[in-house]
Amino acid sequence: MTTAAAETWRDILAPQALDLSLLAAFIVLAMTSFFLKSVRLKYFTLAAAVGYMGFVKSSLLSISDFFRLTDLSLPPFAYSLAWYLFTAFVVVSTVLWGRLYCGRICAYGALTQLMDAVLPAKLRINIPARIERRAAWIKYGLLAMLLVYYLVTHDLATPVQYAEPFWMFTLFGTKLMWIGLAVLLAATVFVRNLYCRFLCPVGAALGVISTLTVFKIKRWSECNSCKLCEKTCEWGAIRGPLIVKTECVRCDDCERLYLDQQKCPHWLIQIKRARPSAAPAASAGPSAAASSAPSSSS
Amino acid sequence: MKQAAALSVWLATAGAAVLLAQRIITNPKPDAHLKVLFPNAAAFSPLSGDPLHFTAYGSDPKTTPAAPPLGYAFWTTDVVPNEHGYHGPIHVLVGLDLKGTLTGAIVDYDSEPYGYFSVEPPKFAAQFKGKTIHDAFVVGRDVDAVSRASISIGSATRAIRDSSRIIAQKFLPEAGKD
Numbered sequence: 001m002t003t004a005a006a007e008t009w010r011d012i013l014a015p016q017a018l019d020l021s022l023l024a025a026f027i028v029l030a031m032t033s034f035f036l037k038s039v040r041l042k043y044f045t046l047a048a049a050v051g052y053m054g055f056v057k058s059s060l061l062s063i064s065d066f067f068r069l070t071d072l073s074l075p076p077f078a079y080s081l082a083w084y085l086f087t088a089f090v091v092v093s094t095v096l097w098g099r100l101y102c103g104r105i106c107a108y109g110a111l112t113q114l115m116d117a118v119l120p121a122k123l124r125i126n127i128p129a130r131i132e133r134r135a136a137w138i139k140y141g142l143l144a145m146l147l148v149y150y151l152v153t154h155d156l157a158t159p160v161q162y163a164e165p166f167w168m169f170t171l172f173g174t175k176l177m178w179i180g181l182a183v184l185l186a187a188t189v190f191v192r193n194l195y196c197r198f199l200c201p202v203g204a205a206l207g208v209i210s211t212l213t214v215f216k217i218k219r220w221s222e223c224n225s226c227k228l229c230e231k232t233c234e235w236g237a238i239r240g241p242l243i244v245k246t247e248c249v250r251c252d253d254c255e256r257l258y259l260d261q262q263k264c265p266h267w268l269i270q271i272k273r274a275r276p277s278a279a280p281a282a283s284a285g286p287s288a289a290a291s292s293a294p295s296s297s298s
Numbered sequence: 299m300k301q302a303a304a305l306s307v308w309l310a311t312a313g314a315a316v317l318l319a320q321r322i323i324t325n326p327k328p329d330a331h332l333k334v335l336f337p338n339a340a341a342f343s344p345l346s347g348d349p350l351h352f353t354a355y356g357s358d359p360k361t362t363p364a365a366p367p368l369g370y371a372f373w374t375t376d377v378v379p380n381e382h383g384y385h386g387p388i389h390v391l392v393g394l395d396l397k398g399t400l401t402g403a404i405v406d407y408d409s410e411p412y413g414y415f416s417v418e419p420p421k422f423a424a425q426f427k428g429k430t431i432h433d434a435f436v437v438g439r440d441v442d443a444v445s446r447a448s449i450s451i452g453s454a455t456r457a458i459r460d461s462s463r464i465i466a467q468k469f470l471p472e473a474g475k476d
Binding site for chain 1: 381383384386409410411412413414415436437438452453456
């Protein structure tokens with residue numbers, strides 16, 4: 001470039017160093033909480049998601065990110081390293097494990113999950129599974145409508161302002177936007193994770209990608225009849241023996257049950273069989289059990 | 299068969315939508331903006347030259363052929379077309395006087411999702427008036443940082459800085475030296 005004072009790599013990288021390292025640290029935290037299946041670390045991650053990804057950075061995945069792909073308009077690489085790291089992480093993690101982003105990276109999802117943990121459970125309305133399954137499709141309809149709207153108008157700002165609440169963390173909104181957000185959050189008090197489960201077009205787009213999921217949640221043969229996990233799942237993602245990948249946000253709740261030898265029928269049956277000979281090996285995880293190899297759900 | 303029909307309807311709709319999509323072009327009539335950048339100018343040349351620019355004149359060159367220019371105005375999108383924000387280029391009209399001082403900058407169009415609170419408020423563009431091509435243009439130092447929209451702010455700032463320096467090097471041999 002023929003500018004008066006050409007920028008060096010140092011000039012370009014130095015202002016981004018802090019942002020990049022904090023983002024990397026957050027990703028490490030989130031993945032550690034995921035692999036350790038730790039409840040405490042998960043809540044720590046959710047709080048960090050609201051604080052750092054939300055209020056500090058405010059760079060959550062937006063439906064605009066998907067639409068921009070249609071005209072290949074991307075921010076300049078050298079000046080937007082954190083954005084590329086974040087986007088690459090979201091895409092790769094979704095292909096490998098599914099909608100992990102929705103479950104612990106997205107600041108809005110983290111906020112509603114924290115609301116759910118703090119608010120009294122008796123306020124909550126449990127939606128019948130029949131309605132829940134149908135309502136889960138709304139977000140795909142919304143995604144399709146917004147995509148057509150974008151292709152016709154090339155207007156990104158309106159969907160970002162009115163179809164998703166992620167702008168809230170910037171604290172810049174019009175009165176109408178704040179009213180809409182207030183209504184949404186008020187409804188979320190009664191229906192947990194309302195937006196994520198039924199409305200979020202970003203979740204719908206990730207749901208489409210999640211059909212590729214490489215590392216699926218294992219299911220035991222006992223899962224065919226047991227309803228324990230299905231009842232525990234807060235996301236309506238378990239239907240009988242199946243885990244619905246497009247709805248699952250890898251919250252770990254069912255996987256923690258698998259590991260619980262006091263609750264999961266798989267272990268209870270194993271223990272019963274093993275009782276005459278010896279006590280069960282306490283450290284045996286699902287993958288170590290050879291007698292009934294878990295099958296992948298689809 | 300039914301599925302194939304549904305699929306072709308979908309494809310046709312999607313194709314039509316893509317064709318209908320309005321491609322964004324630079325504002326063809328920025329006359330009012332030019333007046334703001336050069337209030338004393340009596341006339342402006344049409345957009346021409348390489349890189350494309352308007353020349354501002356104190357008296358109409360049609361009546362006074364030897365009229366010296368007051369300065370230059372140009373679209374960042376013409377001078378640094380590869381500078382993209384979060385979503386495509388941010389269209390800024392910049393005015394530069396003969397000493398290499400910016401007479402102003404006007405954000406005319408952008409499609410940034412967070413543009414409404416970052417580059418669109420006139421406060422953002424106003425801070426560039428009076429800066430010279432030798433200034434640093436570093437967001438957070440001599441350009442106000444609106445946190446949470448750093449990609450948009452950074453791109454618009456680089457576009458204004460780089461385009462001004464390129465124009466200065468080309469048309470202001472005195473001011474452009476550095």
